[in-house]
Amino acid sequence: MPLRNQKCAAGNNRYFGQVPQEILAMAASRKQRIFAPMARGRKHPFFEKIEVTGTAAKGKAVGRAPDGRVVFISGAVPGDTVSVQVFKKRKGHYEGRVTEILNPSPERIQPRCVHFGTCGGCKWQHMDYAAQLRFKQDEVVQNLVRIGKLDLPDIAPILPAPETYYYRNKMEFSFSDNRWLEPGEIASGEPVASRNALGLHIPGMWDKILDLQECHLQADPSNAIRLAVREYAESHGLAFFDTRKQEGLLRSLMLRNTASGQVMVLIQFYQDDASAREGLLDFLLDRFPQITSLFYTINRKGNDTLYDLDLICYHGTPYITEEMEGLAFRITPKSFYQTNSRQAYALYKKVRELAGLTGKERVYDLYTGLGTIAQFVARQAREVIGIEAVADAIEAARVNAAENGISNTRFFAGDMKELFTSEFLETHGRPDVVITDPPRDGMHKYVVAQLLEILPERIVYVSCNSATQARDLALMRDAYRVAHVQPVDMFPQTHHVENIVLLERRSHE
Template sequence: MSRKKTTRVILEDLEVFDAGAKGKAVAKAADGRVVFIDNAVPGDVVTVQTTKKRKAYYEGTAISVSKESSKRVTPTCEHFGTCGGCKWQNMGYEHQLYFKQNEITNNLKRLGKIELPETSPIVGSKKEYFYRNKMEFSFSDNKWLTLDQIKSDQIIENKNALGFHIPGMWDKILDLTKCHLQEDPSNEIRDFVKSEGQKLEIPFFNNRNKTGVLRTLMIRTSSTGQVMVLIQFFKETETKRIQLLTAITERFPKLTSLLYVINGKGNDTLYDQEVVCFHGQPHIFEEMEGLSFKINAKSFYQTNSSQAYELYKITRDFAGLTGKEIVYDLYTGTGTIAQFIAGNAKKVIGVEAVPDAIIAAKENAKNNKITNAHFVVGDMKEVFNKKFISTHGMADVVITDPPRIGMHADVVSQLLELSAKKIVYVSCNSATQARDLALLDSKYKVTRVQPVDMFPQTHHVENVVLLEHR
């Protein structure tokens, strides 16, 4: 059965007035429909070619700009518009912050339909570029070709690429020249690995056919100056693998950790794979206020280290701890927030569903000589029972930092039953946060709201909310 074709419409002279969810600009068509637009900035007047038409809205791409917004800036990266990773790079950073804060306020009011205090000004990032501590790149033997390359008569013999997936195209990889998201030596390492892989004639991966050898490259850096590199091979070619990894250690002798994985399964996720240390140690360390956190290849850690510190300080401030409180830290991950606040609490209990994360949390707490933080593996929906509370004590404060989908309705119900004095809700998705706040509204009043920008040049933003018992 064939797919229904989308009727494409040209919409002219649309004045863009907002930027919203998923980084899209917003305008209104003559027929009253809202138009969500790629490649436009609030204040632009644009012509849009639609890609989707629905009863209440259109989606489309700006194909020309008849009047440029004063909020526009020249993108720093040559890959802007193709890569899709930094969709707001054509908008001044002060305006990015405005629209991020505006979206949070709108979501909490419109979706949450709750009474809000005045939101504090968003905490911007000191680094607008080169702020990420983790990057993942994909190899391909059939790189994405630009329009100029397609139109050219030149025969492109080398189609190897190492870079990012083209948005919406799982098997197309953009070959990067320079990425502005991670500090050196990230670009130098990526370029060397690609060059050396080609020199050794190691086949690059083909995602559609599941052929080739070189599959992905991950680079992690830390505020302590340590660097981790991990290469995924689709299959073992021992001689070539050793040659490549040896060349990397010789070119970058100060690497803290060089790891590899042989991953022949359908996807490239690491969590069920054996990670082998070829050189150095199997981890790097991150530091914050004298605390040390061991980061391995599978660890979750906030990808903007300096802004993570700001986020955690705000969380601690909202909790208002005096040293007498029992704190539950839900979705604790590797226990970074739990350990960060432990010195201000009587006891902290971190809960996480991923066993490996809890193992890491316990190890980090031991290394940091923290004795009042305890970590429990468990499904969040099932953990708040009478036995749990009798074992650990009734919580005075709950900190929750769920994934983008927010908290399960059962978890919200358990929070209402638990009835702690305060809840500090950290979220990377203000829409699902608003939904959860509405469910908690019967017992809790939102008293503080603080957005934190972790991801400059993108629409993503974190938000911290303090709820106090009515």
């Protein structure tokens, strides 16, 4: 029975949390870990009535224990009153999971997906979207103030996503021969017909995969392709990957799409079995003729990363194309492109606006990826220089610029901290404006130091992690003031939030 249709054993409130009562009898299973409430009096306490007051990092909610310590809670919504089983106790806080909803929050809603509560992909499906936006904005402000110690202007209201489901243009699924068992399967005691899975990792468990019946993050034909691949593999006896033993044929499946309906499929194989591989790939082409770009690779490494692998285009073009304001961007399997295409357009427009370009400026676009932002602002700049670590992405950026008829961009591949140096700047010119969109870890301290050395007039800092963004901004607060903050919701139903900050040199105050 889906978790969303369970009722609490101790009352009449509908259960929308993560630990329904039928799971509690399964803790003795040795085949997979079950987080169940412990009896009171044991090492970890059980709290019968906790008022949930807000949200915290990684999608968790927060309340106060009877002893005054903070409790970080999985499965709760601010405004709930809940019972909580603690599973981790620290000097200053507890971490726990909801076992019962005593009084649901008015902002608690019915999750859409049957996998909610097990899959970690959409931790906020049980929260009204307006509340999601409010808590994301609060997180940005708290990080900038608490971590960055920044004086902030009025924060612009977060930009909501036009689509709250089916908005992702990229999904990555893993194969496993030891899937996560559903509660009913464990409770029955019956032999399991198949342990194969094609889906997403159970949160915090690198070797456990949830076999997905449905996913509401990526539009069709994503679900259809995933289910068809799984069915074909089962019926033809193809070996699903064993992560622990590092053996099996099928390793991972990546699906990308564009707003215009182009579809890219990439399958990672562990074994180099040409007959089995070609059978599956030919099946996909026959079943899904709309596939624009079909890739495969043989990956015998200890991880699934693509950047050091040779990718073979089995059918179609070696890229798919996304369009924006008349610009076309070729997306290759290794390319970084914002995973929400429609909201990326809103984000790029805001970046261009905050850059304040007049046509006279030299702009540096750090962590440029495919050069999307660089080309998006190029018409308003004298020159744009893009830097990116992934060589394939830089090559695609150059091709994109040529295809788009843009002649005032230059792109360079290399590790940012090693390439963005004084020598590079002397050769290629110093920037008037810097746009930076680093990965979740933020900018390297050497990159920040270089920015403080050259002191461009404006810096537009785009981040998918406002905590590391705040850390970097704190290093620059003596030289720059925060002139504008614009949160952007790129990832509905999750706790993730994008944020844009405009920095202006203090010398001009």
